[in-house]
Amino acid sequence: MASLNIEHLKYKYPGTDRLALNDISLSIETGEFIGIIGRNESGKSSLCQAIAGLIPNFYKGAYGGKVLIDDIEVKKVPVDELCETVGTVFQNPFNQVTGAKATVYEEIAFGLENMGVPKEEMIRRIDRAMELLDISKYRDRYPFDLSGGQMQRMAIAGVIAMHPQVIILDEPTSQLDPQGREEVFQAVQKLCGQGITIILVEHNMEKIAQYSNRVALLDAGTLIDFDTPQKIFSRVDLEQYGVEAPVYTQIGKRLNLTIEDTGCYPVTLEEAKTVLLRKGGNDPVWL
Amino acid sequence: MKTISLYVDKGTMLNKIAPESKIWYVIAAITIPALMGTRWAGIVLIAVSAALLLYGKVLKRTLPLLAVSGFVLLTVLIIQGMFWWGNETPLFALGPAVFYREGVNYALGILINIINILMSFCVLILTTKPSDMMENFVRRGFSPRFGYVFISVFQIIPQMTETMSTITDAQRSRGMETEGSLAVRIKAFIPLIAPVIMSSLINTKERALALEVRGFNSRKKKTFLNDEVKTAGDRYIQIALPVLIIAAAVWRVTQWLA
Numbered sequence: 438m439a440s441l442n443i444e445h446l447k448y449k450y451p452g453t454d455r456l457a458l459n460d461i462s463l464s465i466e467t468g469e470f471i472g473i474i475g476r477n478e479s480g481k482s483s484l485c486q487a488i489a490g491l492i493p494n495f496y497k498g499a500y501g502g503k504v505l506i507d508d509i510e511v512k513k514v515p516v517d518e519l520c521e522t523v524g525t526v527f528q529n530p531f532n533q534v535t536g537a538k539a540t541v542y543e544e545i546a547f548g549l550e551n552m553g554v555p556k557e558e559m560i561r562r563i564d565r566a567m568e569l570l571d572i573s574k575y576r577d578r579y580p581f582d583l584s585g586g587q588m589q590r591m592a593i594a595g596v597i598a599m600h601p602q603v604i605i606l607d608e609p610t611s612q613l614d615p616q617g618r619e620e621v622f623q624a625v626q627k628l629c630g631q632g633i634t635i636i637l638v639e640h641n642m643e644k645i646a647q648y649s650n651r652v653a654l655l656d657a658g659t660l661i662d663f664d665t666p667q668k669i670f671s672r673v674d675l676e677q678y679g680v681e682a683p684v685y686t687q688i689g690k691r692l693n694l695t696i697e698d699t700g701c702y703p704v705t706l707e708e709a710k711t712v713l714l715r716k717g718g719n720d721p722v723w724l
Numbered sequence: 725m726k727t728i729s730l731y732v733d734k735g736t737m738l739n740k741i742a743p744e745s746k747i748w749y750v751i752a753a754i755t756i757p758a759l760m761g762t763r764w765a766g767i768v769l770i771a772v773s774a775a776l777l778l779y780g781k782v783l784k785r786t787l788p789l790l791a792v793s794g795f796v797l798l799t800v801l802i803i804q805g806m807f808w809w810g811n812e813t814p815l816f817a818l819g820p821a822v823f824y825r826e827g828v829n830y831a832l833g834i835l836i837n838i839i840n841i842l843m844s845f846c847v848l849i850l851t852t853k854p855s856d857m858m859e860n861f862v863r864r865g866f867s868p869r870f871g872y873v874f875i876s877v878f879q880i881i882p883q884m885t886e887t888m889s890t891i892t893d894a895q896r897s898r899g900m901e902t903e904g905s906l907a908v909r910i911k912a913f914i915p916l917i918a919p920v921i922m923s924s925l926i927n928t929k930e931r932a933l934a935l936e937v938r939g940f941n942s943r944k945k946k947t948f949l950n951d952e953v954k955t956a957g958d959r960y961i962q963i964a965l966p967v968l969i970i971a972a973a974v975w976r977v978t979q980w981l982a
C-alpha cells in the first residue's frame with residue numbers, strides 16, 4: 438500500500454473558471470523521490486499545495502477528490518497540525534526566514550516551539566537537522582547573513598525538524614546560483630536516503646533525471662504521465678508540453694541510441710556513457 | 725547583521741535581568757518625578773540612569789541619541805528663554821537676543837524631563853534583546869502573533885530596504901533615471917515602484933504560507949528554546965519599584981496636606 442495516494446483530485450481557485458487541477462490520481466511509495474514537471478501555469482504549485490493541505494485549507498475554492506497520506510486525509514487536518522506529516526519548502530529562501538530569530542539555531546526551532554515540542558527534544562532535533570543539511574557550522578550566524586544555498590538548507594532544516602514523512606519542495610533552487618542549487622540537491626537526496634518521501638518541482642531536467650525515481654508530467658492541470666524519468670523523457674510528444682528533455686536524452690534521440698532492456702533513451706550522463714560505450718566498443722572513436 | 729535594534733550584549737547584569745524589571749524602571753523613572761513634582765527627583769533619576777548605562781557599558785551609545793534630541797532641546801531653550809509669557813528678569817544677552825531667567829528656568833524643567841525619559845528608555849532598549857522581551861510577554865499570555873509582528877519588523881524592514889535598493893540599482897543599470905530633476909524622478913518613480921510592490925506582494929504571500937506550514941497558527945501551548953531571561957533579584961526589583969512609585973505618591977499627598 439502506497440503511503441501517499443491522490444484520488445481524482447480536482448480543484449478550482451476562487452473566482453476562476455478553469456480547473457487548476459483536473460482529476461489527478463497517483464500513488465507514491467514511502468521514500469520515493471518524485472519530480473514534478475510541466476510548463477508554467479500547468480498546475481505544479483497547485484498540486485504541491487494540495488498535498489500540503491494549503492489547498493483547500495489556506496486557499497479556498499472548489500475542491501473534489503482526496504489526498505491521503507497513510508490514512509490521514511489532508512483536507513481534514515488543519516495546516517498547523519499537518520506540518521508534522523508533510524513539510525513544505527518554498528521557492529524563495531529569503532521569504533522563509535521568519536525574521537523573529539537571531540541565529541540559525543533559533544530559526545530552526547521556530548516550528549518546534551509552535552508545536553510545543555519540549556526543550557530537550559527540540560535541541561536533539563535541531564542538532565540532527567543541522568547535521569543532515571550540513572549547516573552545523575552556521576549555527577550561531579544571523580539567518581539573513583547566509584548565502585542563498587545555505588539559507589534554503591536552513592529552511593529545509595526547519596521543516597525536517599518537525600519530522601514529516603513527506604517533504605514538498607516547489608522550485609527550491611530557482612533563485613539560487615549553480616553552487617547553491619547543487620548544495621540543495623545533495624541535501625535533499627540525503628533526506629530521501631533517510632526514508633523521507635520527496636516531491637520536488639524543478640525546471641532543470643538534467644537534475645530531475647539525475648535524482649527522481651519517478652516523474653509526474655502536468656499540463657493544464659491534467660496529469661499527462663507518471664513514470665520513470667527514462668519513460669517520460671523518451672516520449673515523442675514531450676515538447677508539446679513545454680518540456681525540453683535532458684541534453685543526454687536529446688543526443689540519444691538524435692543518434693537513436695536506446696537502453697537495451699527498456700528501449701528508452703538515456704537521461705543522465707551515466708546512462709549516456711553506458712549506451713555509447715556499448716555501441717562503440719570500449720573505445721568509441723566518435724565520443 | 726542588519727537589524728533596527730539598538731541592543732548589544734555586553735554580558736553585564738543589565739543584560740541578564742528580566743526585561744520586565746527594566747520596564748518597571750522606565751515607568752518609575754517617568755512617574756516618580758512627575759508625582760513628586762520636584763526638579764531634583766528628575767536630576768537624581770538622570771544620574772541613576774547614567775550610572776546604569778555606564779555600568780551596562782552602553783553610555784557611549786546613549787550620546788548619539790541624546791545629540792539627536794539635543795537639537796530639539798536647544799530649540800526649546802531658545803524659544804522659552806526668549807519668549808516665555810512669564811519672562812521678566814533678563815539673565816544674559818547674545819547680541820540683540822535677550823534671555824530671561826524665568827523662561828530659561830521653565831525650559832530647564834522641560835529639558836530635565838525629556839532627558840530623564842530618554843535615558844531611562846535607553847536603559848531598557850540598549851540592554852534588552854527585543855526577542856527576549858517579546859518572548860517573556862508571550863510566556864505571560866501575550867499573543868504570539870502580535871509578538872511576531874513586533875519582532876520581525878526589526879529584521880525584515882532592513883532586509884526589504886536592501887531589496888528596494890537592489891531593484892533601484894537594477895533599474896538604473898537599465899538606463900532609468902533615478903537622479904535628476906523632480907519631473908524626471910517622478911517619471912522614473914512609477915515604473916520603479918511597480919516591481920517593488922509586485923515583489924513585495926508575492927513575498928508577503930509566500931512568507932505567510934511559510935509561517936503557516938511551520939505551525940505559526942497552532943493552538944498548542946508553545947514551548948521555548950531559550951530559557952526565560954530573569955535573575956533571582958528580579959522579584960525584588962519588581963516589588964521595590966512599584967513600592968517606590970507608591971511612596972512618591974504618598975509623599976506628594978502628605979506635602980499637600982501639610
Ligand SMILES: Nc1ncnc2c1ncn2[C@@H]1O[C@H](COP(=O)(O)OP(=O)(O)O)[C@@H](O)[C@H]1O
Pocket residue numbers: 450451453457475476477478479480481482483484
Ligand atoms: N492564487 C491563485 N488564484 C487564482 N488562480 C491561481 C492562483 N495560483 C495559481 N493560479 C492558476 O492556477 C493555474 C496553475 O498554476 P500553478 O499551480 O501556479 O502552476 P505552476 O506552478 O505549474 O506554474 C494557473 O492557471 C494559474 O493562473
Ligand SMILES: [Mg+2]
Pocket residue numbers: 481482483607
Ligand atoms: Mg509554480
